[in-house]
Each structure stands twice: as structure tokens, then as C-alpha cells.
Amino acid sequence: MATGYTLFGRPGSGSVVVQAALEEIGAPYERIWVGTEAAELERYRQINPAGKVPALKLPDGTVQFESAAIVVHLALAHPAARLAPAPGSGAHAVFLQWMVFLSANVYEAVLRVYYANRYSSRGEADAAAIEARVREDLSGFLDIIAARLSPYVLGAEFSIADVYLHMLAGWHPDKAALHARLPRLAAHAQLVAARPSVAKVEADNAA
Numbered sequence: 001m002a003t004g005y006t007l008f009g010r011p012g013s014g015s016v017v018v019q020a021a022l023e024e025i026g027a028p029y030e031r032i033w034v035g036t037e038a039a040e041l042e043r044y045r046q047i048n049p050a051g052k053v054p055a056l057k058l059p060d061g062t063v064q065f066e067s068a069a070i071v072v073h074l075a076l077a078h079p080a081a082r083l084a085p086a087p088g089s090g091a092h093a094v095f096l097q098w099m100v101f102l103s104a105n106v107y108e109a110v111l112r113v114y115y116a117n118r119y120s121s122r123g124e125a126d127a128a129a130i131e132a133r134v135r136e137d138l139s140g141f142l143d144i145i146a147a148r149l150s151p152y153v154l155g156a157e158f159s160i161a162d163v164y165l166h167m168l169a170g171w172h173p174d175k176a177a178l179h180a181r182l183p184r185l186a187a188h189a190q191l192v193a194a195r196p197s198v199a200k201v202e203a204d205n206a207a
Helices: 015-025 039-046 067-077 090-114 126-148 158-170 175-181 183-193 194-206
Strands: 005-009 029-034 055-057 064-067
Touching: 005 015, 005 126, 005 194, 015 029, 015 067, 015 158, 055 126, 064 067, 067 090, 067 158, 090 126, 090 158, 126 183, 158 175, 158 194, 183 194
Parallel strands: 005 029
Antiparallel strands: 005 055, 055 064
């Protein structure tokens, strides 16, 4: 049986948070970049039927996709890494709340900003209006979570939710203006970026 993980990802994609979690854990893993050519994507669908990255093959051969679900699983499977509070605790309940909030709201809003034409049957004809509205939505979602940073998502304790927020906020189309408006989020970005795991992964994805 394999002893490590296999991460299927793409530079600058949702695989960033999964790779950072693996680095935090110190687990052995292989990283495979998935191309965008039709033939390669078709082969990848045999691994993840949705055709999206990331996907993670677990040591027992199970394949999991959806970045939020993957990192929650990794946090539970490797409690010594302290990527999440203890299951069953109130803090863990809040951790799950923010992970779902980030996945269902912030991640989805970012996709609509960059791929607005996909969210209307009229394509480019409605793209500008969709993007303008979703920028307001994205700002509102980030306002909600930024107001609760102290300095991390869960207060004094770091969790993988911080890397998830850092990744998603980093995709904002005007990050400088975002940080100027939300100084707590700017301070959070500096804290998370300074972690060795995050610095390594960001350098790896930029190479």
C-alpha cells in the first residue's frame, strides 16, 4: 500500500491550500500538474469526473476532490499538525462554519468575477453586469470574515482556514485596494504568507 499522497493540481489554483496543508502536516506527497489540453483533461476525468483541480489520492487509494473537503479531511486525519480544533468542540464547529462560508460564498464569487460570461446564457452580453454585481458580493463576504480576524480566523489559533482565506483573498482582482480598505485582512495576509509552508508552496506555484 502506498504511504504518501498524490496531489493533482495546477499553478495558482485551489490546489495551493491542499499543498500547504500537506506541507504543514509533513506528509510525503507527489504533486502532478494537470494541463488544460482536451486530451489531458479527458484522462483526468477518470480521476475526478468533474474535471476540476484539485484532487487528492489518499494513501489507501481513495480519491477525494473539492479543496475545502480535502483540507478538512487532512486536518482530521493528522490531528498532531493542529490544522483544526478538536472535533466535537465549539471551536471546531466554528472552523467548519468558516470553511463552508469560504467555499460556498467567497470561492464561488471569485469564479463569477473571472468567468462572468459563463453565468448567463447570453455570455459576454451580460458579463459586465454580472461582474459588477459579484464584485459587490465578494467585498461583502470578505467584510464579514475580515471583521472577525483576531488575528486569525479562529482568533489566537492558526488553522487551515487561514490558508484557505489567504488563497481566496489573494485572487481578488484589486488586492492592494482590498488591503487598504480592510487592514485586518492585510495583517492576516502577512501573517499567513510568513509561514514556511505557505512561502514554499507559493514559490513552488510561481516557478
